[in-house]
Amino acid sequence: MNSLAAAPVIIDPLMSVKKVRQSFAKASAGEVVVLDDVDLDLRSGEIVGLLGRSGSGKSTLLRITAGLIRPSAGSVVYQGRPISGPCDGVAMVFQTFALFPWLTVLENVEAGLEALGVGAKEMRRRALAAIDLIGLDGFESAYPRELSGGMRQRVGFARALVVDPALLLMDEPFSALDVLTAETLRTDFLELWNERKLPIQSVLLVTHNIEEAVLMCDRILVFSSNPGRVVAEITVDLPHPRNRFDPSFRQLVDDIYSRMTARAAPVVEKGRQPAAPIGTRLTRVSTNLMAGLLELLAQPPYDGHADLPEIGGRLQLEVDELFPIVEALHMLGFAKLEQGDIQLTVSGRLFAESELEGRKRLFSEHLRNNVPLAAHIRRVLDERPGHRAPLVRFESELEDGLSEDAATETLRTVISWGRYAELFSYDDQTELFSLENPTE
Numbered sequence: 001m002n003s004l005a006a007a008p009v010i011i012d013p014l015m016s017v018k019k020v021r022q023s024f025a026k027a028s029a030g031e032v033v034v035l036d037d038v039d040l041d042l043r044s045g046e047i048v049g050l051l052g053r054s055g056s057g058k059s060t061l062l063r064i065t066a067g068l069i070r071p072s073a074g075s076v077v078y079q080g081r082p083i084s085g086p087c088d089g090v091a092m093v094f095q096t097f098a099l100f101p102w103l104t105v106l107e108n109v110e111a112g113l114e115a116l117g118v119g120a121k122e123m124r125r126r127a128l129a130a131i132d133l134i135g136l137d138g139f140e141s142a143y144p145r146e147l148s149g150g151m152r153q154r155v156g157f158a159r160a161l162v163v164d165p166a167l168l169l170m171d172e173p174f175s176a177l178d179v180l181t182a183e184t185l186r187t188d189f190l191e192l193w194n195e196r197k198l199p200i201q202s203v204l205l206v207t208h209n210i211e212e213a214v215l216m217c218d219r220i221l222v223f224s225s226n227p228g229r230v231v232a233e234i235t236v237d238l239p240h241p242r243n244r245f246d247p248s249f250r251q252l253v254d255d256i257y258s259r260m261t262a263r264a265a266p267v268v269e270k271g272r273q274p275a276a277p278i279g280t281r282l283t284r285v286s287t288n289l290m291a292g293l294l295e296l297l298a299q300p301p302y303d304g305h306a307d308l309p310e311i312g313g314r315l316q317l318e319v320d321e322l323f324p325i326v327e328a329l330h331m332l333g334f335a336k337l338e339q340g341d342i343q344l345t346v347s348g349r350l351f352a353e354s355e356l357e358g359r360k361r362l363f364s365e366h367l368r369n370n371v372p373l374a375a376h377i378r379r380v381l382d383e384r385p386g387h388r389a390p391l392v393r394f395e396s397e398l399e400d401g402l403s404e405d406a407a408t409e410t411l412r413t414v415i416s417w418g419r420y421a422e423l424f425s426y427d428d429q430t431e432l433f434s435l436e437n438p439t440e
Contacts, residue, residue, distance in 0.1 A: 019039065034227055055228075092168075279397070
């Protein structure tokens, strides 16, 4: 494959992010902090990964570095100049392809150059070179509807590369693809990068896939959630091409799982309570998923103890899919998380071995004992003469410490868990909690 235009001379670090904070006003007054005190230097010749859960502000940070969002505080400097809006030399590849359906492949790739005022002859030459480079030669006249997901994403890459960017921003570019297509596209990109056939000097990649981060990146910044902060910086010294089954690769994946689960499931000291117990954010996880994982862990070859990366690989679950399940089991007291492993508690084993009614009784007991919001709702219902309470009564309490969306998700989660446990009932039409079908 032919390379695109030679990369320009650049200043190192290519980009510096200093003390960036991003917040948004809440409808009910106050603000929601998405990012807080984020520092990042991007140097020439490296791929840097932003790894974290949904809600950690990774994509928001990417848009700040692209000049699409102005941070609430802090600064972003690109090649020695502060960024105040979109700038030359920075291009982005999106998760959802973002192609113009009425344009051909060639026209989609030319669109960015046309906006820059590049002449027709030069625009055509550069677009064809980018299409050839990314492996789409022969599809110039095809429309997006005629292409597979992987080929549409290749068009997205070609459109970003055709402007000869020094910095390429990638927002989960492989997550919308099936496993095999994503692997092929990821491998092709790394081959071009390692053979220096790309015009780019540095890559900033947003991902929630731990293996993808280790496979591609030279450095990984691990983000916490709500708000997003950099809680770890990990250097990946493994040579390319990297082997997923190499012991060093597996050990690094295990270490990252360990770091992320340690932060995701903090242990409260005995005799102490969290500052705002009922305001703890809950992620919607179905009881069927929890029961299924408990059953799997209780069986051979795990016998109650398993390595999270292995479980994730076996079930083909990424961080955003696996972690909420294991965190819910940890919160409810059915499992323990330690150093990237999950281990069933006595109650977790009992749940896996019980019939439906036994599971419901056990879940109800653990829900009341381990989820303060569920216990609070039940206590309010017990104390009221009519054993009823409106949803808004609890919404207002949660929104003191959570965003409106987070409060809604937390209430929907506790409603689902409470119904399964028969701890309380909820009527979505009247938006009323009640004790119509209590377990006691």
